Amino acid sequence: SGEIFDKDKLLQSENRSIMFQKTMFPDQLKVIEIINLYQSFYENPLPLEEIIELTKFDSSQLNQFVNKLSGGQQRLLDFVLSLIGQPQLILLDEPTSTMDIEIREYFWSIIETSHIRTNQQSQITLSDEYI
Numbered sequence: 506s507g508e509i510f511d512k513d514k515l516l517q518s519e520n521r522s523i524m525f526q527k528t529m530f531p532d533q534l535k536v537i538e539i540i541n542l543y544q545s546f547y548e549n550p551l552p553l554e555e556i557i558e559l560t561k562f563d564s565s566q567l568n569q570f571v572n573k574l575s576g577g578q579q580r581l582l583d584f585v586l587s588l589i590g591q592p593q594l595i596l597l598d599e600p601t602s603t604m605d606i607e608i609r610e611y612f613w614s615i616i617e618t619s620h621i622r623t624n625q626q627s628q629i630t631l632s633d634e635y636i
């Protein structure tokens with residue numbers, strides 16, 4: 506037994522985000538509708554322009570149903586959705602599963618080059634078979 510000291514309050518729900526190994530998106534929502542829904546949960550969400558820049562989705566992809574995206578595109582969307590609240594602590598469970606090589610390399614470039622735009626530094630903790 507022990508104690509956890511969280512002086513930076515990283516464990517408070519508004520300061521953390523989790524990308525689960527598998528996310529089930531509603532079949533009847535379009536990509537843009539899911540993004541707007543997630544943005545509505547936060548006081549200062551990541552702007553739509555940055556979300557589009559991170560996902561590299563064009564207008565046709567933004568306006569299609571999420572289940573029509575490839576598995577890798579859905580994982581990339583899921584990752585970017587985990588950034589919308591600009592969290593300080595990000596937990597990623599096998600984020601690159603179902604990503605093809607191109608999307609996986611792009612995902613790692615986001616992580617490696619610190620293209621995650623937050624107001625503060627973020628701590629990323631992840632488990633992945635491709636590390």
